[in-house]
Amino acid sequence: MKYMLLIYQDELTLSEVDREECYKESTELAHQLKANGQFLSANPLQPTSLATSIRVRDGKQLITDGPFAETREQLGGYYLVDVTDLDEAIGIAARIPLARKGTIEIRPIIEIKGLPTV
Template identity: 80%
Template sequence: MKYMLLIYQDEIALTETEREECYKESIQLAHDLKANGQYLAASPLQPTALATRVRVREGKQLITDGPFAETREQLGGYYLVDVNDLDEAIRIAVRIPMARKGTVEIRPVIEIQGLPTA
């Protein structure tokens, strides 16, 4: 089963040194998951200041700069994994470095037939 592990954090919670260490740990985790056949994708996201929101209402495009919601924690990255069950996804989530300072939300992925594959 595929799970999306969404990483939420305060964008200013880490120093540059802490951020680099977090990236190193995250890269190692991705390699470990790849070796176990669980890795599908992972990536940090650029800051919310670079976000753009798109909505279509009554046929009109509404384009807005900034994040979807103003909150203390922002979506900062993700892992997409293929594991046997939720318990296995939880075991991976607790290994994500930002779980120590932020929050990791685990969401099952709906697999729709007919979508292109990588």
């Protein structure tokens, strides 16, 4: 079963040194998951100041700068994993470095037949 592990944190709380250490630990975790056959994808996201949101209402596009909603924590990155069950996904989420400072949301993926593959 595939799960998206969404990493939320206050993007202003990490120093550059902390951010680089987090990237290092996250890369190590990704390699461990790949060795276990669980890794599908992972990436950090650029800051919300570079985000663009779009809404379509009555056939008209409304494009705004920034994230879709005001929150204390922002979506900062993700892991996409293929595991046996939710318990296994929880175990991986607990190992993500930013779980110690932010929140990891675990969401099962709906697999739609006919979508292109990478």
